Amino acid sequence: MSLQIIPFQSSLNTCYILKDKGAVLIDGAWAGAAKSFSKLLTDSQIKPEEIQLIIITHGDFDHLGGAKELSELTGAKIAIHEKDRENLEKGKFHWPEGVTTWGKVSRAMFKPLMKIKGAFPAVKADIVLDDKGLSLKEYGIPGNIVYTPGHTYGSVSVLLETGDAFIGCLAQNKAPFVFKPSLPIYAKDYDLLKKSWKKVIDQGAKTIYPGHGKSFPVEKILKYLN
Numbered sequence: 417m418s419l420q421i422i423p424f425q426s427s428l429n430t431c432y433i434l435k436d437k438g439a440v441l442i443d444g445a446w447a448g449a450a451k452s453f454s455k456l457l458t459d460s461q462i463k464p465e466e467i468q469l470i471i472i473t474h475g476d477f478d479h480l481g482g483a484k485e486l487s488e489l490t491g492a493k494i495a496i497h498e499k500d501r502e503n504l505e506k507g508k509f510h511w512p513e514g515v516t517t518w519g520k521v522s523r524a525m526f527k528p529l530m531k532i533k534g535a536f537p538a539v540k541a542d543i544v545l546d547d548k549g550l551s552l553k554e555y556g557i558p559g560n561i562v563y564t565p566g567h568t569y570g571s572v573s574v575l576l577e578t579g580d581a582f583i584g585c586l587a588q589n590k591a592p593f594v595f596k597p598s599l600p601i602y603a604k605d606y607d608l609l610k611k612s613w614k615k616v617i618d619q620g621a622k623t624i625y626p627g628h629g630k631s632f633p634v635e636k637i638l639k640y641l642n
Contacts, residue, residue: 419558419578421625422460424453428590429478429627432582434574435462438556440469441492442574442582443627444483447536453486464490468555473584473627474571475500477509481536493542495550497563500570507538512568512602519601522592545572564616566609567600579622586612587637589629597624597636613641
């Protein structure tokens with residue numbers, strides 16, 4: 417079976433189903449996503465129980481809010497890095513600081529609303545990732561989870577042998593955040609984020625799939641790293 421990449425839209429977020437010999441979901445969407453996710457599975461001819469793992473790229477409210485209900489729907493295990501684990505397990509709202517002018521302004525403007533709209537139920541992690549990452553071969557996916565901190569201190573990416581890289585908020589490519597592929601406008605540590613990009617590139621990333629927006633070639637991001 418050849419690898420399938422199936423996007424799942426949840427508000428401003430894009431999650432991804434990866435299906436090969438097995439199937440995993442990258443990111444947990446917003447709270448309340450179960451109904452639309454169930455429809456996507458039906459339309460894609462995927463049984464819920466085929467999804468074995470939900471990989472949370474980082475601990476922001478919009479990337480893990482639906483993890484509990486999606487796990488209950490599919491029976492999938494939930495994996496998150498130890499440094500972002502608390503947000504998942506305590507239902508803790510998290511949104512990194514703005515690092516651009518628009519990042520700072522938009523966060524200040526919308527944070528009160530997002531704290532209400534982005535509320536989500538807590539759930540225990542089944543797999544707690546460390547800095548060494550995790551092979552996805554036992555889940556039937558030809559690739560690895562790689563530790564890529566910077567946007568949050570517990571951010572991870574999924575790098576496939578094909579060169580496809582699913583990077584959460586290591587970059588963004590969607591309004592109202594940005595209008596072209598760019599580094600994120602929110603981050604905990606921008607220098608650390610750039611080092612994570614070097615890791616992603618050194619490990620052979622060719623096509624980038626962000627958590628916000630459409631995929632793009634890795635060359636689009638290189639000018640921001642020099």
